[in-house]
Amino acid sequence: MYVKLLAILGSVMVLLNTSSTTEGEPIVGGVPTRYGQIGRNITLSCNNTGDGAAEWRLNDIKIMEAGDVELSGSHLTLLSANPSREGQYSCHNQETGNAYSKVSLLLGYPPGKPQVSCWSVRYPLNVVCSWKLENQTYLPTETKVTYSYGVEYVEGCSSEGTLQGNCTIEDIKLFSKIPYTVKVTATNPLGFRSTNKQFIVEKIIKPDPPTDVTVSAIPNQPKKLLLQWKPPATWPDPEIFLLKYIIKYWQERSNRPRMIEVSDQTNYTLRGLRSRALYFVEVAAKDFVDNGNSSDWSPTVSARLWSS
Known part of the structure; x- marks a missing residue:
């Protein structure tokens, strides 16, 4: 086509x-x-x-x-x-x-400029690039997606007749200063537009949010809450490719959250809290050595401190 x-x-x-x-x-x-x-x-x-x-x-x-x-x-x-x-x-x-x-x-309409973003959610296994057109064309429109690593090769990644889609790059080169280039070209009978997206793999690491986040009161501890979570389900090997976690928590009716960063652990005790108060908590994950970006925040969980 x-x-x-x-x-x-x-x-x-x-x-x-x-x-x-x-x-x-x-x-x-x-x-x-x-x-x-x-x-x-x-x-x-x-x-x-x-x-x-x-x-x-x-x-x-x-x-x-x-x-x-x-x-x-x-x-x-x-x-x-x-x-x-x-x-x-x-x-x-x-x-x-x-x-x-x-x-x-x-x-x-002729195709608008394709919008392209690339993230490594499953580092070090692959990179996923997503793309979409900035406008509806109302005409048969074809998109072709290719990628290259330096000047070594050009591989076809996707060819679809839709306005948005994903392209997965396997067997990625780690710790390389040579960028990948993803090219998305949209074509219809009124014209064509292309976008080139370059990236270094380690700079686009972005884990999914942690899962199974819970927060609970600790018996006989009126100023502490126990926070627990699991690594992102899509992260391939958290024991080898370590993660760190950012904890955001705030008291009910407060618009000033506090932030704590912890390394390579999946539980934390929040201390020095106000007795009997209700607290809300979210957790994000990031590559242990600070490559790339933090994940999105986990769903918000809440708990009220223990009271006798």
């Missing part, structure tokens, strides 16, 4: 500054498709070989000149075309009604 669209762009598509339309390949019944951009002027020409003025119809209904339609001889111009103007256009002999030519008009 991607190759087909490039062929359309290279050999069939004619971009007009004034009309912003392109011709595509024939559809059912031999009627060609013309692609136009919403909000642009679009001019259609009748194949009446010099027979003068023609009658234009949209879905077999006669078109009359109006504020957004201009008729000039054998030409029809749609001013600031909107989606209601999509359909099958035909031009006819004014006397006999015989059709000279037909064209199916589809309206939309």
Whole structure:
């Protein structure tokens, strides 16, 4: 599909500054498709070989000149075309009604710049890059995703007809200063846009949040809470690739949370708290040697301090 669209762009598509339309390949019944951009002027020409003025119809209904339609001889111009103007256009002999030519008009937008982000959630196993287009095109749009490591190779990662998706890079090179480059190209009959995203693996480490976070009162300890959690389920080997954790906690009706950082442990006792108060807690994970970014926060948990 991607190759087909490039062929359309290279050999069939004619971009007009004034009309912003392109011709595509024939559809059912031999009627060609013309692609136009919403909000642009679009001019259609009748194949009446010099027979003068023609009658234009949209879905077999006669078109009359109006504020957004201009008729000039054998030409029809749609001013600031909107989606209601999509359909099958035909031009006819004014006397006999015989059709000279037909064209199916589809309206939309060229692709916007793809937005690309890359993270290593399962370090050191892989990197996942996600992408999405910044706009809805309303036209058949193909995306092709490739990646390269330095100049050694270019690998295809994904080729889809959707507006967003993911690309997983396996067997990543660790502790290298040579960047990876991910290229996302979106193509449709009105044009194409590309984005290149470069990264060093260790700089884009971002674990998922810790799981099974709980906080509970400690019997006979009116100023302490016990906080427990588990490493992210997606983190491959927390005993070899260590994690540290950031604890955020705050008292009910307070907008000033406190932060604590702990290393390579999955429990912590919060101390010096206010008796009988209700506290809220969240936990985030980060690579032990501070590479990359912290995870998102875990779901909030809460507990009230022990009271006799």
